[in-house]
């Protein structure tokens with residue numbers, strides 16, 4: 001559940017989960033996604049938010065067979081948007097939980113409680129989801145790192161031979177899954193989701209409290225009047241609010257990719273690192289290793305920009321984004337009448353932020369960029385932390401490998417049949433002494 005932006009999602013999984021008979025994989029049933037007001041509306045207008053929640057749950061009731069309603073556990077996990085609200089105003093976040101819990105308990109499912117999950121769990125569950133759906137865990141294959149970009153936070157999780165958890169243990173999560181031990185490196189950067197990082201960049205641009213902000217990450221021709229109090233209404237930037245700023249500022253786009261890149265870089269701190277190597281803000285990051293799946297906003301943004309093909313050289317990707325950012329806002333709006341204006345206005349920033357985070361922040365190079373795959377779904381299921389969360393809470397992934405037969409079922413049938421035929425022949429042969437003797441034919445001399 002994201003209460004940090006205007007987008008709120010509720011994922012509900014059918015239980016008992018359906019298992020695919022061929023692969024044994026648990027199929028995630030994505031029943032509905034609630035789009036609704038963000039934190040403040042949840043806190044101040046729970047009835048309106050509750051309405052979209054009610055509609056979602058009604059849909060869930062249709063999906064889950066009636067006789068299974070009472071045995072279907074319902075979990076609510078909240079992520080960085082709620083972490084931020086809890087930091088800024090814990091009574092408001094309590095109210096959100098009360099409103100949502102009250103609404104959920106009216107339904108016939110087995111409600112198991114609501115929780116704000118930690119950034120570390122969010123990263124680890126995203127990694128489990130990706131590798132579970134890819135069947136890398138069950139088969140003990142090399143795992144895929146998980147890159148998750150939300151609105152309020154971003155997570156990076158991967159297994160590296162250079163990381164055993166001794167350096168910066170707070171970044172380590174260990175698992176035993178299907179008989180294999182994993183030592184996962186994971187880090188969640190609060191405030192580095194795409195909405196909060198935009199605020200941080202704009203806070204940097206408007207430090208002096210000007211009446212006009214010229215923004216290279218918005219298209220030329222883009223103009224909007226914005227409130228300083230709204231911009232700074234987040235714990236990610238609230239301590240930087242300029243004192244003598246007017247109430248509003250005019251936000252003017254100039255669409256310059258290179259300047260945008262420089263502005264985006266201002267949100268990262270590369271000055272100190274007490275570990276062997278760091279990403280940014282003094283956070284340990286072991287050497288990147290293996291393939292990566294990048295999902296949530298990584299996918300939404302790169303898919304919109306037509307930049308999901310990572311075999312395209314990074315320089316060409318930047319060139320395309322440069323042209324896109326320089327395109328006039330009127331033309332952008334004309335070309336995409338169906339896209340939500342807030343998203344449309346921000347794709348230049350979001351694309352630039354993604355490339356900067358990956359290359360400057362996480363140290364992907366022109367070569368290793370192609371190790372990243374932008375993904376929305378894997379085999380029909382959403383990539384994200386929610387499936388991993390559900391699998392964990394319902395103990396769906398065993399620690400030990402199940403006792404697998406040496407041969408698949410048809411193999412057993414064939415082997416048993418062959419052995420049965422051989423035994424029969426042996427039995428017949430063993431009776432040979434009892435066979436009636438044939439009378440000898442008279443010899444003709």
Ligand SMILES: O=P(O)(O)OP(=O)(O)OP(=O)(O)OC[C@H]1O[C@@H](n2cnc3c(O)ncnc32)[C@H](O)[C@@H]1O
Pocket residue numbers: 001002003004005006007009079080081082149150151152153154193194195296297300301304343
């Ligand atoms: O709280 P956190 O952990 O930060 O994550 P989230 O719940 O906000 O994460 P989501 O995956 O729901 O959404 C990620 C962001 O992408 C935004 N988003 C959703 N659909 C989009 C689209 O089609 N185009 C652009 N942005 C989109 C959405 O508003 C969020 O800011």
